[in-house]
Amino acid sequence: MMAATQSSSWADLQMDILGLVLRRLPSLADRVRLRAVCRPWCSNAQLLTLPPPFPWLNLLDGTFLSISDGEIHRMPLPDDASCYGSIDNWLFLTDSDDGCSLMNPFSKATLQLPKLARIWHHERGNAYNACTRLFYKLAVPLPLDLSSDSLVAVLINDPLRHSVVCIVHRSIATDSFRFHDRPFKNNFYDIAFCGGKLYALSCGKLFTVEMSEVHIEKPKVPHVECIVEDFPIESHSQPCPENHICVTWPYLVESGGRLLNVIRLVGVPFPPEDDDDIFKDSLTFSFEVYEADLNTGSRMWRRVESLGDQALFVGRHCSKSLSAAEYVGAQEDCIYFMCDDYFRSDEDPLCDAGIYNMRSGVITPLLQENTAPRLHPTGEGHPTWFFPADGAM
Structure with missing residues (x-):
């Protein structure tokens, strides 16, 4: 023995x-x-x-911040490429020649996309400068790891929120549309798939984007319909801080079969101390969540008081709902957010980041002070959430 x-x-x-x-x-x-x-x-x-590992934050230059422990990891991007978004564990990259692609930084698998910036400028016409800064949000009906042949919907915005939605299939831009072509008055703020259908959000209105199954090889957008009417005007769950004005930004998120409109409430100092940078000291102070009624035909938004066991990770370039029970360390009924303001994209993505608790209405830091590194992202692009798969490294 x-x-x-x-x-x-x-x-x-x-x-x-x-x-x-x-x-x-x-x-x-x-x-x-x-x-x-x-x-x-x-x-x-x-x-x-x-269970899947905890999400990361992509920091533009091939570095990633692990939210669970504050550790920095590096996976260099291809030469001349910058990150402008993500889908799950795929990065959306662009280069100086307007080339676009999706890349899994672990396996190095790459899916080519059309030159989206050129499509946007073609749709907007010659009145728009070719140097206009563009922002992208990509959505897919199925995870790319399961279906690399999936359709990809791309929302393209400029700082003034002029928008174009492009439908891509097999690296070909098969259709694109914008509000100028439709009897609508506003631009799209966000897009998301839910139940295999594409939805677009604009000023509280929710639109369903129908694509013809007859042209599956080259799908078209024959019909865009408003299915949920104007956003209800209600008092906010928490008042705006004193000497601040409240600005909002919506995120459209599929969560457990529900389509949620997640409203971020940001307090902006007023009058501003710096007229050249009025958003410099802005700070998120609350969130509100609404669910689209997709079944009864009421064409309304319903206030959501609880996310149940879900944890939401929201961002202008990537939003995702996770089951907190499946992710070690994730807090249920909470919203994780980072600094993703267009006017502060070159700052530390943790400068206005945190975890909003739906039950208490309290915001806590995204990282504890003893683990939070001081971040100064370098390079072109925008920080975005990244969801690594176990066994990837």
């Missing part, structure tokens, strides 16, 4: 115990370090079904 005890080692750790340890590690990097201890741990870990 003594000889058997002396011959045992960490490599002999039983798989169920190894699984218990791995399931308590929200950081992908910590899981990689554990697997690297020895070959038996590495091979046994590959046989385990683990």
Whole structure:
């Protein structure tokens, strides 16, 4: 018995115990370090079904911030490429020649997209300068890891919120549309798929975008219909801070089969101390959530008081709803947000970032002070959420 005890080692750790340890590690990097201890741990870990690692924040220049522990990871981008958004664990990249692509930074798999900036400028006409700064939001009906042949819907905005929606299939721009072509008065703020259908949000109105199944190889947009009317005017859940005015920004998020309009309330100092940068000291102070009634035909938004076991990660370039029970360390009934203001995109993405608790109405820091690095993103692009898959590294 003594000889058997002396011959045992960490490599002999039983798989169920190894699984218990791995399931308590929200950081992908910590899981990689554990697997690297020895070959038996590495091979046994590959046989385990683990919860997804905690999301990261992409910081433009090929660096990623792990939200669970504040650790910085680097995965260099292709030469001359900048990140302007993401879908799950795929980055949306553009280059100096207006080339666009989606890339998985772990596997290096790449999906080519058409030159979207040129499509936007073509739709908007010659009145718009070719140097206009553009912002992108991409949405897919199915995860790209499951269906790389999926349609991709792209919302393109400029700082004045002039917008174009482009439908892409197999790297070809098959159709595009904007409000000028339709009997609408406003521009789109956000898009999202829910139940396989594409929806677009504009000033509280929700539109469904129908695509012809007859032209699946080259789908068109034959019909855009308003299905939920104007946003209800209600008093905010929390008053705007004194000597501030309230500005709002909506995020359209699919969550457990529901389509949510997540309203971010930002207090902007008034009168501003710096007329050249009125948003310099703006700060998020609350959120409100509304659900689109897609079943009864009431054409209304319903106020949502609870997200249940869901955690929302919202951003202008990527929003996603997760089951907190499946992600170690995630807080249920909470909204995770970062600084993604167009006018402050070159600042620390943690300068107006936090976790909003739907139950208490309290905002806590996205990272604790002892783990939060001081970030100064460099390079072109915009910070965005990134959702690594387990086993990617």
